[in-house]
Amino acid sequence: MFDFEIYSPEEEIKLPLLQQKAIKWFIKRDDLIHPFISGNKWRKLKYNLEKATLSKKNHLISFGGAYSNHILALAAAGAKFGFKTTAFIRGEEVKNEMLRLCQIFGMQLIFVTREAYQYKRNLYNTYFSDEKDTFFIDEGGAGKDAEKGCREIINELKQHYDYIFCAAGTGTTAAGIINSIIPLQHNTSFHVVPVLKGYEILKNDINNLLDNSYNYHIQDNYHFGGYAKTKPELINFIKYFASETGILTDPVYTGKVAYCIHDLIQKDFFPPNSKILMIHTGGLFGILGMLDRF
Numbered sequence: 001m002f003d004f005e006i007y008s009p010e011e012e013i014k015l016p017l018l019q020q021k022a023i024k025w026f027i028k029r030d031d032l033i034h035p036f037i038s039g040n041k042w043r044k045l046k047y048n049l050e051k052a053t054l055s056k057k058n059h060l061i062s063f064g065g066a067y068s069n070h071i072l073a074l075a076a077a078g079a080k081f082g083f084k085t086t087a088f089i090r091g092e093e094v095k096n097e098m099l100r101l102c103q104i105f106g107m108q109l110i111f112v113t114r115e116a117y118q119y120k121r122n123l124y125n126t127y128f129s130d131e132k133d134t135f136f137i138d139e140g141g142a143g144k145d146a147e148k149g150c151r152e153i154i155n156e157l158k159q160h161y162d163y164i165f166c167a168a169g170t171g172t173t174a175a176g177i178i179n180s181i182i183p184l185q186h187n188t189s190f191h192v193v194p195v196l197k198g199y200e201i202l203k204n205d206i207n208n209l210l211d212n213s214y215n216y217h218i219q220d221n222y223h224f225g226g227y228a229k230t231k232p233e234l235i236n237f238i239k240y241f242a243s244e245t246g247i248l249t250d251p252v253y254t255g256k257v258a259y260c261i262h263d264l265i266q267k268d269f270f271p272p273n274s275k276i277l278m279i280h281t282g283g284l285f286g287i288l289g290m291l292d293r294f
Protein backbone atom coordinates (compact mmCIF):
# COMPACT_ATOMS: atom_id res chain seq x y z
CA MET A 1 0.00 0.00 0.00
CA PHE A 2 2.83 2.39 0.85
CA ASP A 3 5.50 0.76 -1.27
CA PHE A 4 7.08 3.83 -2.74
CA GLU A 5 10.22 2.75 -4.51
CA ILE A 6 13.01 2.93 -1.99
CA TYR A 7 16.73 3.10 -2.63
CA SER A 8 18.93 1.46 -0.02
CA PRO A 9 22.02 -0.13 -1.59
CA GLU A 10 24.67 -2.19 0.19
CA GLU A 11 27.79 -0.11 -0.26
CA GLU A 12 31.31 -1.30 0.47
CA ILE A 13 33.52 1.24 2.20
CA LYS A 14 37.29 1.62 2.09
CA LEU A 15 39.48 2.41 5.09
CA PRO A 16 43.19 1.71 5.63
CA LEU A 17 42.34 -0.53 8.59
CA LEU A 18 40.13 -2.75 6.43
CA GLN A 19 42.90 -3.42 3.97
CA GLN A 20 45.38 -4.06 6.75
CA LYS A 21 43.10 -6.60 8.49
CA ALA A 22 41.57 -8.07 5.29
CA ILE A 23 38.00 -7.25 6.37
CA LYS A 24 35.14 -6.24 4.10
CA TRP A 25 32.75 -3.66 5.54
CA PHE A 26 29.45 -2.89 3.83
CA ILE A 27 26.78 -0.39 4.81
CA LYS A 28 23.09 -0.85 4.04
CA ARG A 29 22.14 2.71 3.20
CA ASP A 30 18.71 3.01 4.77
CA ASP A 31 19.69 6.64 5.32
CA LEU A 32 19.11 7.12 1.59
CA ILE A 33 15.48 5.97 1.67
CA HIS A 34 14.24 9.55 1.95
CA PRO A 35 15.82 12.74 3.31
CA PHE A 36 13.22 13.11 6.06
CA ILE A 37 11.34 9.80 6.20
CA SER A 38 14.63 8.28 7.01
CA GLY A 39 16.04 4.89 7.76
CA ASN A 40 14.34 2.69 10.27
CA LYS A 41 11.71 5.33 10.95
CA TRP A 42 10.19 4.64 7.54
CA ARG A 43 10.39 0.90 8.15
CA LYS A 44 8.60 1.39 11.46
CA LEU A 45 5.92 3.72 10.13
CA LYS A 46 4.95 1.81 7.02
CA TYR A 47 2.55 -0.74 8.52
CA ASN A 48 1.21 1.81 10.98
CA LEU A 49 0.16 3.98 8.05
CA GLU A 50 -1.35 0.96 6.38
CA LYS A 51 -3.37 0.17 9.50
CA ALA A 52 -4.52 3.79 9.78
CA THR A 53 -5.70 3.73 6.18
CA LEU A 54 -7.49 0.40 6.56
CA SER A 55 -9.32 1.74 9.60
CA LYS A 56 -10.15 4.93 7.67
CA LYS A 57 -8.27 7.27 10.00
CA ASN A 58 -6.55 10.25 8.47
CA HIS A 59 -5.06 12.06 11.44
CA LEU A 60 -1.89 10.52 12.87
CA ILE A 61 -0.98 11.32 16.47
CA SER A 62 2.39 10.49 17.97
CA PHE A 63 4.97 11.39 20.62
CA GLY A 64 8.62 12.34 20.83
CA GLY A 65 11.40 14.54 22.13
CA ALA A 66 12.36 17.90 20.65
CA TYR A 67 14.91 16.27 18.30
CA SER A 68 12.99 13.11 17.47
CA ASN A 69 13.80 11.45 14.14
CA HIS A 70 10.49 9.66 14.42
CA ILE A 71 8.48 12.89 14.64
CA LEU A 72 10.22 14.40 11.62
CA ALA A 73 9.65 11.19 9.64
CA LEU A 74 6.00 11.18 10.65
CA ALA A 75 5.55 14.82 9.62
CA ALA A 76 7.03 14.20 6.17
CA ALA A 77 5.32 10.83 5.64
CA GLY A 78 1.99 12.28 6.72
CA ALA A 79 2.35 15.07 4.19
CA LYS A 80 3.45 12.69 1.43
CA PHE A 81 0.56 10.29 1.93
CA GLY A 82 -2.21 12.75 2.73
CA PHE A 83 -2.56 12.45 6.52
CA LYS A 84 -2.91 15.22 9.06
CA THR A 85 -0.27 14.91 11.78
CA THR A 86 -0.04 16.02 15.39
CA ALA A 87 2.83 15.36 17.78
CA PHE A 88 3.05 15.65 21.53
CA ILE A 89 6.52 17.00 22.28
CA ARG A 90 8.10 16.23 25.64
CA GLY A 91 9.13 19.22 27.77
CA GLU A 92 8.58 22.96 27.76
CA GLU A 93 7.99 24.76 24.48
CA VAL A 94 11.13 25.16 22.40
CA LYS A 95 11.89 26.24 18.88
CA ASN A 96 14.54 24.33 16.99
CA GLU A 97 15.48 23.38 13.42
CA MET A 98 13.97 19.93 13.69
CA LEU A 99 10.59 21.11 14.97
CA ARG A 100 10.55 23.89 12.39
CA LEU A 101 10.93 21.30 9.66
CA CYS A 102 8.03 19.34 11.16
CA GLN A 103 5.85 22.45 11.06
CA ILE A 104 6.79 23.15 7.45
CA PHE A 105 5.40 19.70 6.66
CA GLY A 106 2.15 20.80 8.27
CA MET A 107 2.47 19.03 11.59
CA GLN A 108 0.76 20.46 14.64
CA LEU A 109 2.89 20.42 17.81
CA ILE A 110 1.62 20.18 21.37
CA PHE A 111 4.20 20.68 24.11
CA VAL A 112 3.52 18.77 27.33
CA THR A 113 5.35 18.48 30.64
CA ARG A 114 7.61 15.49 31.18
CA GLU A 115 5.21 14.35 33.82
CA ALA A 116 2.15 14.39 31.53
CA TYR A 117 4.20 12.86 28.72
CA GLN A 118 4.55 9.61 30.63
CA TYR A 119 0.85 8.88 30.18
CA LYS A 120 0.54 8.87 26.41
CA ARG A 121 -2.83 7.18 26.15
CA ASN A 122 -4.17 9.69 28.65
CA LEU A 123 -2.92 12.61 26.61
CA TYR A 124 -4.35 11.11 23.48
CA ASN A 125 -7.73 10.52 25.10
CA THR A 126 -7.83 13.96 26.69
CA TYR A 127 -7.04 15.88 23.54
CA PHE A 128 -8.80 13.75 20.97
CA SER A 129 -11.78 12.16 22.70
CA ASP A 130 -14.18 13.93 20.34
CA GLU A 131 -12.36 13.13 17.13
CA LYS A 132 -13.24 10.10 15.06
CA ASP A 133 -10.41 10.11 12.57
CA THR A 134 -7.35 10.03 14.81
CA PHE A 135 -4.83 7.17 14.90
CA PHE A 136 -2.44 6.60 17.81
CA ILE A 137 1.19 5.78 16.99
CA ASP A 138 3.44 5.09 19.96
CA GLU A 139 6.69 6.97 20.53
CA GLY A 140 9.26 5.96 17.94
CA GLY A 141 6.63 3.85 16.17
CA ALA A 142 7.28 0.97 18.59
CA GLY A 143 5.46 -2.36 18.60
CA LYS A 144 4.57 -5.27 16.35
CA ASP A 145 3.65 -3.20 13.27
CA ALA A 146 6.97 -1.41 13.47
CA GLU A 147 8.86 -4.66 13.93
CA LYS A 148 7.16 -6.13 10.86
CA GLY A 149 8.42 -3.28 8.66
CA CYS A 150 11.99 -3.81 9.86
CA ARG A 151 12.00 -7.42 8.64
CA GLU A 152 12.20 -6.06 5.13
CA ILE A 153 15.73 -4.76 5.72
CA ILE A 154 17.12 -8.31 5.64
CA ASN A 155 14.81 -9.54 2.90
CA GLU A 156 16.25 -6.89 0.57
CA LEU A 157 19.89 -8.00 0.99
CA LYS A 158 21.69 -9.06 -2.17
CA GLN A 159 24.48 -11.07 -0.57
CA HIS A 160 25.41 -13.05 2.52
CA TYR A 161 27.24 -11.43 5.44
CA ASP A 162 29.11 -13.07 8.29
CA TYR A 163 28.21 -10.28 10.70
CA ILE A 164 25.37 -7.77 10.82
CA PHE A 165 25.42 -4.78 13.20
CA CYS A 166 22.60 -2.42 14.10
CA ALA A 167 21.93 0.30 16.71
CA ALA A 168 19.22 -0.25 19.30
CA GLY A 169 17.10 2.24 21.20
CA THR A 170 13.89 0.34 21.90
CA GLY A 171 15.24 -2.71 20.03
CA THR A 172 12.25 -2.89 17.69
CA THR A 173 14.45 -2.61 14.62
CA ALA A 174 16.82 -5.25 15.96
CA ALA A 175 13.88 -7.60 16.62
CA GLY A 176 12.63 -7.23 13.04
CA ILE A 177 16.10 -7.98 11.73
CA ILE A 178 16.46 -11.05 13.94
CA ASN A 179 13.02 -12.34 12.97
CA SER A 180 13.99 -12.24 9.32
CA ILE A 181 17.43 -13.77 9.91
CA ILE A 182 16.02 -16.80 11.79
CA PRO A 183 14.23 -18.51 8.85
CA LEU A 184 17.25 -17.99 6.56
CA GLN A 185 19.28 -20.40 8.71
CA HIS A 186 22.45 -18.65 7.64
CA ASN A 187 25.36 -18.59 10.01
CA THR A 188 25.08 -14.83 10.28
CA SER A 189 26.12 -13.43 13.61
CA PHE A 190 23.88 -10.52 14.60
CA HIS A 191 25.17 -7.78 16.91
CA VAL A 192 23.08 -5.14 18.61
CA VAL A 193 24.74 -1.93 19.77
CA PRO A 194 22.63 -0.37 22.56
CA VAL A 195 22.75 3.42 22.58
CA LEU A 196 21.43 3.54 26.14
CA LYS A 197 23.04 2.35 29.32
CA GLY A 198 21.71 -0.82 30.91
CA TYR A 199 20.85 -3.40 28.29
CA GLU A 200 18.75 -5.77 30.44
CA ILE A 201 15.48 -3.98 29.66
CA LEU A 202 16.43 -3.80 26.00
CA LYS A 203 17.14 -7.52 25.91
CA ASN A 204 13.72 -8.22 27.37
CA ASP A 205 12.00 -5.92 24.90
CA ILE A 206 13.78 -7.54 21.96
CA ASN A 207 13.01 -11.06 23.18
CA ASN A 208 9.33 -10.18 23.59
CA LEU A 209 9.14 -9.34 19.90
CA LEU A 210 10.91 -12.47 18.62
CA ASP A 211 9.12 -15.30 16.78
CA ASN A 212 11.66 -17.79 18.14
CA SER A 213 14.56 -17.53 20.53
CA TYR A 214 17.81 -16.62 18.82
CA ASN A 215 21.35 -16.22 20.00
CA TYR A 216 22.21 -12.63 19.11
CA HIS A 217 25.02 -10.61 20.62
CA ILE A 218 24.90 -7.37 22.59
CA GLN A 219 27.85 -5.00 22.30
CA ASP A 220 27.29 -3.12 25.51
CA ASN A 221 30.48 -1.08 25.65
CA TYR A 222 29.67 1.53 23.06
CA HIS A 223 26.89 3.70 24.51
CA PHE A 224 29.41 6.39 25.58
CA GLY A 225 27.62 7.00 28.86
CA GLY A 226 24.01 6.74 27.73
CA TYR A 227 21.39 8.10 25.38
CA ALA A 228 22.65 11.14 23.43
CA LYS A 229 25.83 11.13 25.53
CA THR A 230 29.04 11.57 23.58
CA LYS A 231 32.78 11.68 24.17
CA PRO A 232 35.49 13.41 22.13
CA GLU A 233 36.65 9.99 20.76
CA LEU A 234 33.21 9.43 19.28
CA ILE A 235 32.98 12.89 17.74
CA ASN A 236 36.49 12.57 16.30
CA PHE A 237 35.65 9.17 14.90
CA ILE A 238 32.48 10.48 13.21
CA LYS A 239 34.55 13.22 11.55
CA TYR A 240 37.23 10.72 10.48
CA PHE A 241 34.64 8.27 9.14
CA ALA A 242 32.74 10.94 7.21
CA SER A 243 35.90 12.35 5.67
CA GLU A 244 37.24 8.91 4.67
CA THR A 245 34.03 7.36 3.35
CA GLY A 246 31.68 10.23 2.45
CA ILE A 247 29.10 8.68 4.76
CA LEU A 248 27.74 10.71 7.65
CA THR A 249 26.77 9.06 10.92
CA ASP A 250 25.19 10.73 13.94
CA PRO A 251 26.39 10.83 17.55
CA VAL A 252 23.20 9.30 19.00
CA TYR A 253 22.85 6.10 16.97
CA THR A 254 24.82 5.21 13.86
CA GLY A 255 28.08 6.85 14.94
CA LYS A 256 28.16 4.51 17.93
CA VAL A 257 27.65 1.47 15.71
CA ALA A 258 30.37 2.49 13.27
CA TYR A 259 32.72 3.19 16.18
CA CYS A 260 31.95 -0.24 17.63
CA ILE A 261 32.69 -2.07 14.38
CA HIS A 262 35.90 -0.11 13.83
CA ASP A 263 37.05 -0.78 17.38
CA LEU A 264 36.31 -4.50 17.13
CA ILE A 265 38.25 -4.71 13.86
CA GLN A 266 41.21 -3.06 15.57
CA LYS A 267 40.96 -5.62 18.37
CA ASP A 268 40.95 -8.52 15.88
CA PHE A 269 37.48 -9.62 16.88
CA PHE A 270 36.74 -10.70 13.29
CA PRO A 271 38.78 -13.36 11.47
CA PRO A 272 40.41 -12.23 8.20
CA ASN A 273 38.13 -12.24 5.15
CA SER A 274 35.04 -11.59 7.27
CA LYS A 275 32.22 -9.69 5.62
CA ILE A 276 30.45 -7.23 7.89
CA LEU A 277 27.24 -5.35 7.24
CA MET A 278 26.27 -2.27 9.20
CA ILE A 279 22.65 -1.14 8.95
CA HIS A 280 22.67 2.65 8.57
CA THR A 281 19.38 3.44 10.29
CA GLY A 282 19.36 7.05 9.04
CA GLY A 283 18.21 9.85 11.30
CA LEU A 284 20.93 12.27 10.32
CA PHE A 285 18.95 15.40 11.14
CA GLY A 286 19.42 14.50 14.80
CA ILE A 287 22.93 15.87 14.36
CA LEU A 288 21.45 19.39 14.19
CA GLY A 289 20.91 19.34 17.93
CA MET A 290 24.55 18.41 18.58
CA LEU A 291 26.58 20.50 16.16
CA ASP A 292 28.21 22.38 19.03
CA ARG A 293 30.01 19.18 19.99
CA PHE A 294 31.89 19.01 16.69
Ligand SMILES: *Cc1c(COP(=O)(O)O)cnc(C)c1O
Nearest residue numbers: 168169170171172173253281283
Ligand atom coordinates in the same frame (compact mmCIF):
# COMPACT_ATOMS: atom_id res chain seq x y z
C1 LIG B 1 15.17 5.61 16.33
C2 LIG B 1 16.50 5.21 15.81
C3 LIG B 1 17.12 4.00 16.17
C4 LIG B 1 16.56 3.07 17.22
O1 LIG B 1 15.63 2.17 16.72
P1 LIG B 1 14.88 1.16 17.69
O2 LIG B 1 13.99 0.41 16.80
O3 LIG B 1 14.13 1.98 18.70
O4 LIG B 1 15.91 0.32 18.35
C5 LIG B 1 18.32 3.67 15.57
N1 LIG B 1 18.89 4.49 14.67
C6 LIG B 1 18.35 5.66 14.32
C7 LIG B 1 19.06 6.55 13.36
C8 LIG B 1 17.13 6.06 14.87
O5 LIG B 1 16.60 7.27 14.52
